[in-house]
Amino acid sequence: MYKAVMSTNLRGIDSSIVRVEADISEGMPMFELVGFLSSEVREARDRVRTALRNSGYVLPIKRITVNLSPANIKKNGSGFDLAIAIAVLAANGEIHPKALEQKVFIGELGLNGEVHPISGILPMVLAARDANMTRVILPWDNYGEGMLVPGMDIVPVAHLSDVIAYLNDGIEPLKPEAVEGELPGDNGNDFAYIQGQAFLRKACEIAVSGMHNFLMIGPPGAGKSMIAKCIPSILPPMTMEEQLEVSKIYSVCGLFGQRQSLINQRPFRAPHHTISANGLAGGGQTPHPGEISLAHRGVLFLDELPEFRRETIEIMRQPLEDKQIHVSRVNGDFTFPANFMLVAAMNPCPCGYFASEDAARCHCTKPQIDRYLSRISQPLLDRMDICVSVEKVRYNDIVNTSANEPSAEIRKRVVLAQQIQQTRFAKEPYQFNSQIPARDIPKYCPLGEQEQAFMKQQFDSLGLTARTYHKVIRVARTIADLEGAVTIGLPHLMLATTYKSMDKKYWEVELQ
Numbered sequence: 421m422y423k424a425v426m427s428t429n430l431r432g433i434d435s436s437i438v439r440v441e442a443d444i445s446e447g448m449p450m451f452e453l454v455g456f457l458s459s460e461v462r463e464a465r466d467r468v469r470t471a472l473r474n475s476g477y478v479l480p481i482k483r484i485t486v487n488l489s490p491a492n493i494k495k496n497g498s499g500f501d502l503a504i505a506i507a508v509l510a511a512n513g514e515i516h517p518k519a520l521e522q523k524v525f526i527g528e529l530g531l532n533g534e535v536h537p538i539s540g541i542l543p544m545v546l547a548a549r550d551a552n553m554t555r556v557i558l559p560w561d562n563y564g565e566g567m568l569v570p571g572m573d574i575v576p577v578a579h580l581s582d583v584i585a586y587l588n589d590g591i592e593p594l595k596p597e598a599v600e601g602e603l604p605g606d607n608g609n610d611f612a613y614i615q616g617q618a619f620l621r622k623a624c625e626i627a628v629s630g631m632h633n634f635l636m637i638g639p640p641g642a643g644k645s646m647i648a649k650c651i652p653s654i655l656p657p658m659t660m661e662e663q664l665e666v667s668k669i670y671s672v673c674g675l676f677g678q679r680q681s682l683i684n685q686r687p688f689r690a691p692h693h694t695i696s697a698n699g700l701a702g703g704g705q706t707p708h709p710g711e712i713s714l715a716h717r718g719v720l721f722l723d724e725l726p727e728f729r730r731e732t733i734e735i736m737r738q739p740l741e742d743k744q745i746h747v748s749r750v751n752g753d754f755t756f757p758a759n760f761m762l763v764a765a766m767n768p769c770p771c772g773y774f775a776s777e778d779a780a781r782c783h784c785t786k787p788q789i790d791r792y793l794s795r796i797s798q799p800l801l802d803r804m805d806i807c808v809s810v811e812k813v814r815y816n817d818i819v820n821t822s823a824n825e826p827s828a829e830i831r832k833r834v835v836l837a838q839q840i841q842q843t844r845f846a847k848e849p850y851q852f853n854s855q856i857p858a859r860d861i862p863k864y865c866p867l868g869e870q871e872q873a874f875m876k877q878q879f880d881s882l883g884l885t886a887r888t889y890h891k892v893i894r895v896a897r898t899i900a901d902l903e904g905a906v907t908i909g910l911p912h913l914m915l916a917t918t919y920k921s922m923d924k925k926y927w928e929v930e931l932q
Contacts, residue, residue: 423510423517426524426553427503428544429488429495432754433672433709435540435547437524439489440500442507447483453504455488458496458706467498467529468505475533475580480512494752496706499538502527502557505580506587519587524548526558533580537561539674542667545569557583563596564680565671609649612826616817617643623808623919625830628654629837630853630898632891633740633762633803635725637926638810640772644765648690648721651763653827655686655718656835662717665757669709669716687718687760693727701735707747707754712739715760725766726795733800736762740803743855764804766796768926775926777812793927805854805891807922837901853898858890865893871913878917892916 424441451465469479486504488495503525509515526544527535537559545566548556555573558566563576577583577593585591611621620636624647627634636644658666663682670676670683691700691711702710712720722728739745739758747754768774769789773782784792801807841852844864850856856864867875879889896908896916905912 421511421513423507423515423520425503425507425510425520426548426551427488427500427526428524428547429493430497430499430540430544430672431493431752432707433543433668433713433756435543436493437547437551437553438493438495438500438503440503440507440525441487441489442504442511443485443487444480444508444511445483445485449481449483451479451484451486453486453488455486455491456494457488458494460498461488461495461500464498464501464504464529467501467531468508470531471501471529471533471580472505472508474531475584477509477514479508484508484511497538497540498528498536499526499540499544501529502535502580502583505529506583509584515584515587522552522554524551524553524556525583526556526562527577528559529580535559535577535579535583539676540672541565542568542671542676545572545574546668548572557586560593560596561678564678565676567680568667568682609646610653610827611650611830612824614643614647614650614824615820616813617647617810620647620808620810621825621830623806624651625654625834626895626898626902626919627763627806628761629834629902630805630841630894631761631851632805632854632895632898634764635801635804635807635923636763636765636810637768637807637922639776639778639812640767642810642812644810645723648719648723648763648765649688650827651719651721651761652686652688654831654834656831656838658684658686658717666717669713669757673709673714675714687715688721689715689718690721690723693722693724695728695732697729697732697735700732701739701745702747702754702756703749705749707749707756709756710745712736712745712758712760713756716757718760720760720762722762722764725764726792728795730795730797734797737799737803762804768793801923801927802885802887802891804923805895806919808919809922809926833902837898840901841898853894853901856890856894856897858886861890861893865897865908867893867908867913871908871910874910874913878913882917882921884920888920892920895919 422443424439427438427440428435429438453462453465506525528538530536541562542565545556546569549569549572556566557575557577560576560578566574576595582593638644663684667682689711700711702708702713743759745756745758769784770792771782771784773779774784774789845851896912899912899915900908
């Protein structure tokens, strides 16, 4: 007898419907799985057979063939176990065919029949909805994630027997109690606690307002890491679309947990410098998103930038431009979103005191400093819109008890600046000044004669490339937006070139 049920297959951060077909016929007794399967899917044969036996169902001594269609798409993961078990039971006459209509089955089976949670539930349920399915049977622990998709009836099950009782007898399984949605948290990092560093604070505000990549260079203890950790406190709230995008990525990576709300806080990822290329960009035999995708719609902070392997950080050059990353493997090509703001911090030399006020404390040799700085390539430096030289904090700043401007006030200006950009780019595929393509620079960032003359002089004196020239213009546009200026003025360009020329202090200085 032949029967079929529906399940889903995860591919990258998206999912598609898979038809699980089971046929029981006369012939040599065997249990065969076909359909371009990965090793974990092939192992379902033993899990399903044992789970059925421990749930009181004995498979007939016949030829059992299970096909996962379409056969030209690689099937990955352990989420097909439940669908395979139900298809086999239906083919054996244990489940009425009418009970299988408009339902999708997702879940991994334990040998005792328990239904275990899996990763990627959110995109799977979205795929079921797009396929006009009305009901999804999934693991109990995945209920909170599955119920986030509107218009779907989610049935959580803890054991295979619960599924069979639901299909045959209409016994609805109990559902977990609803919990309150997650509210934006306060991690305790606020610009109100940053003493001094007015120039750095302003640069940070400009960078966030236009989502510009941001590099801080300075001695140890100057507050680079603390500033970076305060950035989430001035990021604007996430839209519903952004929450869904980020939640899908975290769901696929198994980082969604048992929350019952979409991720509504912008990501802040700070990987250690020992991270591998696959860990940063994503990859593996079955590619999964890496840190740059986990930072999508948020911030990727790379502390001690030169300590990262050069081949690892060079991977970011293409995603920084395209806002997505392509991973090619034998199983196919995968595209992961990577629209993030890069924030990096580094010392100017191995000891950290070169070209600072405490330069006398630096005992690094010129070859040592050259090797250290050469770990950051010029193409990667060109992609940093704002570069700030961080000076050590003064004693008077540390003991100053006067109130500093809190993050809440800075955030208001950031939100207003981003609203100006979103209105300006309403008909464009991009949202922020940092994303303006070179072809649209004259349209959205026109310069007067005086401003053009200034930029010509800066282009020649600073040795700007076409890429860095456009980045200076984009930063100037953001500075103008923060001030509510309609056009870019000379003061805006002067400040923007100051931020971009800071790296020259370290990469072109001649040691005596």
